[in-house]
Amino acid sequence: MQLLTSSGRPPGDEPVSDAPEPLAEVRPAGRVRVLSSAAAGPLITGYALVTALIALVTLAAGRFSATGALLAAGPGWLAAYQVQLGLGGHPLGVLPLLPTAGAALLVVRTASGAVQRLGLGRPGQAVPLVAVITGAHALFGLVIAISSLDTPVRVNPVPACAVPGALAALAATAGVVRRCGLPRAVAERLDPLAARGVRAGALGLAALVLAGALVFTLATVLSMSTVDNLFEPSIGSSFGLLLLSVLYLPNAVVAAMSFVTGPGFTVGSLEVSLVGYRGGDVPALPLLGGIPEHSAGWWPALLVLPAAVGALVGWSVRRVDDDPAARIRVVAVAGAVVGFGCVVLGTLAGGRLGDGPFDPVSVPVGVASIVAFCWIVIPGGFVAFFAGAHAPPTPPNTVDVGPDEVFDGAADFEDEDGEESEEDAAEEAGDESEAPEEPGADVGEQDEFDAEAEAELGLQQPEDVVVEEPDPQVGTPGAVTGSTEASVDEKAPEDDR
Template identity: 45%
Template sequence: MLQRDVTREVNTVRPPEFSRSERMRVLVAAAVGSVVVGYAAVAAVLALVSATATYAEFSTSGVLSAAAPAWLAAHHVPLRFESGQLGVLPLLPTALLMLLISRTAAGTADRLGLYEPLQARGVVLSIAGSHAVVGGAIALIMGEGVVRATPAVAFFGCAAVSGLAATIGVANRCGLVEIVFDKLDPVALHGLRSGFMALFALVSVGALAVAAGLSASWSRTGELFAGAGPSFGVGLGVFLLCLGYLPNAIIAGFSYVVGAGFSLGGVEVSPVEFVGGQVPPVPLLAAMPENEFVWSPGVLVGGAVIGVFVGWTCRKVSDRPTSRVRAVLVAAITAGVGSLVLAATAGGRLAGGAFDPVTVPAGLLALLVALWVLVPGALVAWLAGSRRKVAVVDDGAEFVEPDFDEEAADPDVVFEDDELTDEFEQLEVVDSDEFEVDEDLEDDDYYDEDEYEEEPEDVEDEQVADADEDPADEEDLDAEFDEMLGMPSEEDLDGKPGR
């Protein structure tokens, strides 16, 4: 688009280039700073819990050593104990850590004046490399202690989380988002945005379901908080635990309202199937339904309504019904892939106990989300959209107005700036009759139109007159032409027989 190109040209005005040493110093500061700040934040939370707990022994070395596995858990690296593996990790620390890394990467890109996609490699690789090295080193130092981590998993896990966060931070500043959008046609771009909107709406419905469950069982939630311990420190620790796992609970609620459900050990909860049992005494789990209700399948209406809304937003994307359905299909795929990623990060192993594992079925959830968006959305987009206009010509035949071809359209010629549009509309077409020639110009620069039109007639009259005056010239030319070809003249042929 024109406005986007103008903005990109304005943003290319950057500070002078840094030297190699200065650039390296900035990248190292960003990489080390993101590691140190993240580690310090985890240690501060643990120090607060240890200081307020009644029977906990507070020491600086103990807090710093305990922060190492917590820092790995914030990078979503599974931890191993004697009893089993802890794979279901809280998502809120991971989200906060990714936000910190993203802001650090964005600030580094602004300081270095980066604006091209290839320039983002240095920032992303430096941050991801530093987190990977520190994560692998921590896993090696932990060794075979009480809490362990696999060095290879820690190395690549920390690199993946930090690299993704850094890429998100520099995506807009270095033009990565524009590259993706420029590769998509308007129909696919609209479908992509509708898919993210549908995913956000479905997750919001899951959050409402969790909030409704906590509200309905508020007394049970208070009993679980009181049973955790009488001291303020214990209550604070339980509250922080519930707060850290709140995104996991929201994703589980999202899976419930879609129809896939979730399981916690032998307990299975979904709108169409319920298997009860014992659950851990965590206040956040009080939002789970304790029994099967008749109205439980009614929560599936939320997914259908969101699918209808997606189809309604895609009804004007094109006059072709197939193009509108294609936009809904892109939205369904986008929402399905997003739900697959969320479900894969929300569950995991729970140390091999009675409540192991915590499962949010990622494949089933992605399939159901795609169907809830695709089926009602495609029907609404097909039926509610505009149609091609049919005109009747004089002989009674029907002429269908050609549709807009979105694939052949060039999005760069769309004027989005109001000022440029006003200037374009003010342009006037100059009429040739109103065009006046400056009389002060020299006559040699222009030809007289009358003389130019009469000149061929004069030349033709002169040629005709010359031909009438000398008819013998044509006979002389014929004789010379025959002599050149070696042909006998008419005088020689007069005396020969047969002439």
């Protein structure tokens, strides 16, 4: 019986309560508004922060000028995006990493919020958003570079356009990937062991940065008297030095990380590493007060830190797979990720510093990446190999056919007592026999074959073999007897009756 309260919808068209509600469609005007806000928001906010920072420094120094702060904010914004500047004809490529991290985080949050407001659900839908943010940053950098051609601070228009655009593209992509389901799509196409290796590599890189931060902190604390003497007596100058030290703090941590792993860093003629030291002058910046004046014999003991990081990576992947070789591959992927991260961080942390005695400030990224890879792979592979499970090796010529049953392929070729089968013996002797014939073959040919076989074996077939005809009363076939004439005579009385 059909209920009268049916909604009249065709079968299969009923709403499902557990299905997610469709995202509200954004009108074209609202879409343009969201895209414009995502493109201009990071530019305006970043420029305002740089202007406020410059105004604060000039105010502390007693040279505040609103117009000067606004004009100087342009090159400062480019410096935050790692664009090399020219100060009076001298290059400035050692740029602070802390503003760069802040600018990237701002773009990430802006892109993520725009994805939510637009209701984007697939990676392809976010391409216009990333393109708009990238184009706005590239255009803004080009405008600043062109407007600074007649000023003491000059910028090359090509990197001023390309570098901010590339950094904004990476940050915007990072902001939209999670909300658009890109990690799941990538995970479905990526080897699980490789994905696990990437995560372990991120853990290893973060641990190495933490080790560098610990060493930098220790060196600063032990040299606190030197750091205190580098501050100027005036409040404005001291505030400016403190601000520069804070902005360049990530650069110092990266240099300390390179020192811990072994290659070290250079500042002009100064070279500091665990295996060598060459003295030289350094800028009078409190951040650099912890740089030692000579080498120490206990420095090689710091190699325990990168070895511990490698062991940590190996311990984190000890349960990835029961096969030790698979765990070694995961550790190798993690080492590659750490090596690549060292190249990126070392490149961003160094650069040109004028044309004087402090130029250049650099980290040997090539050597640092190889050394970091070895610090992850060697101790990490050792720990991953011995700390994880070991699957028992499969015997040769063995196929698993069930949980409690094993098929041994060699049993087909050897008997239980270790002797070879008749087929193998016949093949070795050169006596190849014909395959058994299918049912329905000629009986006469089979009898001739049996007779020849018995003749070869030395058996004589009796001439008086009697083939008994089937008994019509019983209906069973008679037996073929190989008896003598005596057995035939025993049957004779019954035949007479």
